[in-house]
Amino acid sequence: MENNIRIEAREFNAYYDKKCALKDINFKIFSNKITAIIGPSGCGKSTFLRSLNRMNDLIENFNVKGELLIDNENIYDKDVDVIFLRKRVGMVFQKPNPFPKSIFGNIAYGLRIHKMFKNYDDLYMKVENSLKEAALWDEVKDDLNKSAFDLSGGQQQRLCIARAIVINPEIILMDEPTSSLDPTSTAKIEELIRKLKEHYTIVIVTHNMQQAARVSDYSAFFMQGELIEYDETTKIFTAPSNKLTEEYITGRFG
Amino acid sequence: MKINKNKVIEKVVEGALFMSASLSVFVTLGIIIVLLFETIEFFKEVSIIEFLTDRQWTPLFMNKHFGILPLLNATILTSLISMIVAISFGLTIAVYISEYIKPEKRMIIKPVMEILAVVPTVVYGYFALLFVTPILRKIFPDISTFNALSPGIVMGFMIIPIIATMSDDAMQAVPKWLREGGYALGANKFQVTTGVVIPSALSGIMASFILGISRAIGETMIVTIAAGQMSNLTFNILEPMETITAYIVQVSLGDTPAGTIEFKTIFAAGMTLFVLTFILNVFSYMLKSKFRERYR
Amino acid sequence: MKEKKLINKIRDNFFPVAGLLATIISLGILFVLIIDVLKDGYMRLNLQFLTNYPSRIPEKAGILSAWVGTLWIMVLTALFIFPVGVASGIYLEEYAKPGKMKDFLEINISNLAGVPSIIYGLLGLQIFVYFFKLDRSVLAGALTLSLVVLPIVIVATRESLKAVPLSLREASFALGANKLQTILFQVLPSAFSGILSGVILSMSRAIGETAPLITIGALTYIAFLPAGPFTTEFPFITLQGLKDYFTVLPIQVFNWVSRPQKGFHSDAAAGIIILLIISLFINFMAIYLRIKFEKYMRRK
Known part of the structure; x- marks a missing residue:
């Protein structure tokens, strides 16, 4: 196979308390591809996404069983440093959540906590590059000291993307990144996502099936904590092999 | 190595924060001990019956009564x-x-x-x-x-x-x-x-x-x-x-x-x-x- | 039928009328109180009142030692409670895991908030004045008052931290920040005006506290000042004043109220005017910060 496996789940289970949220997930995600995770709400798609950078660790009583490998290394191994993992696996959230700081300060935060710059010029250059990569630079280059809250929703989300990529992650997780945005902003973000796959492996959770069809290379359909079907997006949307997938995609439930 | 240092700092900070939070417990303990200590001393000299039943409170007078x-x-x-x-x-x-x-x-x-x-x-x-x-x-x-x-x-x-x-x-x-x-x-x-x-x-x-x-x-x-x-x-x-x-x-x-x-x-x-x-x-x-x- | 209507009318209007009346009377009392002290004390309000020591002659008495003492006590109390109160709040809100230990700490703090302040005076008397041999000094007074208002700061800190949205913490964690970095660089700055409002609120409580300071033996008549913190010699700062005796504004007022002569009552009223101006100002500052904080949080 020409594709490199970046992420692999092996018999992966996740529980809140005793309640099973993910059941025996077996799943391979490929490098420099965009993989969409779709499914009705409560199907476990967000839980899976948040397992990839161990954001679920923040929740009391969250447990996992099985293996979740990134580059053949189980990220739930005892000696894995979560900080280092999250540096490698960036995340963009459902609602834009910029820090209550300046635009510059938002991007610089990650560089500062990881001490990833030599001097101010280097810091500035890195901030500039990431804003350019996130297609936001032209809109904000004169207002870098303005509060991030002064940006529009779509701009804020691109700022959050820039904030995630500035620390050079290998993987970017996106949790319904456009669900709170208008169609124009959504189009811009989708275009950006397609461009970003050149450098990053992208996993995106979305409840918008057209979006999954538009941006992703692969799609995974989750239902009630199980991975029902996983294939190339074109195949999933034109000739799904599972009846449930077909019913969901044609809008019979969800 | 660097990672270890950060973890140590985190633990130290958490310990310091915990000490601050437990100060309030010592304050409560302090109040109880201080009050109890002198109260016991007090009841060595005054019977608890007098304290609860005497109808006068005149500790500052010559003729002392200790009814609360x-x-x-x-x-x-x-x-x-x-x-x-x-x-x-x-x-x-x-x-x-x-x-x-x-x-x-x-x-x-x-x-x-x-x-x-x-x-x-x-x-x-x-x-x-x-x-x-x-x-x-x-x-x-x-x-x-x-x-x-x-x-x-x-x-x-x-x-x-x-x-x-x-x-x-x-x-x-x-x-x-x-x-x-x-x-x-x-x-x-x-x-x-x-x-x-x-x-x-x-x-x-x-x-x-x-x-x-x-x-x-x-x-x-x-x-x-x-x-x-x-x-x-x-x-x-x-x-x-x-x-x-x-x-x-x-x-x-x-x-x-x-x-x-x-x-x-x-x-x-x-x-x-x-x-x-x-x-x-x-x-x-x-x-x-x-x-x-x-x-x- | 008509009679029933009348009863209904009375019933429907009972709470609106009684409630409005009760509100007006309560605030009216406040108004009357302010007018009363202004009427009694305005003629004493002049510069000499601020620059004179207390005196046997009511017309010559002033509040110099009292306001300087209050200033000392306030500054020191703020210095003590800010770090300890905020640290406790952070621990309880961000670090403590749900369970018996946390419940115990919580119940304990809520109980401390309800302990009468005069009890803290008894504690301060035994611990600070006698055990640590601080005597009835500025330091003993400030430490005692710190314990009185500490629960207010802790509770306010927790409320402010609670108001910081999860999304902000998640954003920081997702970038690989550790807990300490997240709290230090994101959560605390966001909660800061709320926390500050709590600290200031506790100051407005502390400035009016009289009983605990009387109990530790703060003097009611004092005609000197604690040694100032600045000197002409190296290192230009001295903590000598911490060991000096002191009095504070409300104690001075109490002393004057307790005297039979009418003249001293005017002094008391004038002292009250100053005290009220300061404590209301501090309180409004706290409310202003609170409102600012809430607005800021809604923006998120």
């Missing part, structure tokens, strides 16, 4: 007077701002009300002694310069915000569907308020009453200034009387060396005060938690 009753009586009387004022006003205000006016107005009245609780208590003492008592004299000509009524009333006003704010919070927490249930049965607003909202919020409202009483019992300066510093076992609220707190102030103002029986009395009095307020506070806390659980 006059102080306790004064404390309870002034507190009761204040609660009559605080509950009638506080609860009415709470119902009014919770059920009858717009939220925007409510958001203004509440903080303004809080000013009543911000005024230093010496100021209220001054007000009770030099303004309220002279006015009361027009109604009750034989009222003394120092009396229980005037500081009781003024203390009541100080406590209104506690009762109004807490009761309002409790009524606000009553879910909308309970109210709608009342209206659906054809009840009018008064009936819904008194028949549904107040009963549903009752434990929260009671918690505010109890906290109010506890505050009144512990209040010091108003009663010291306006009720007098002469222990007096009477139910006549127009007469001077000395509360537990006022007695502690009275002794503290003089130069009472540690180790003397006079010195020990303030700790025995303080212990009485602490036990009273502690029971009330715990009771109030329990009522409040019960209420919170119900409407979570």
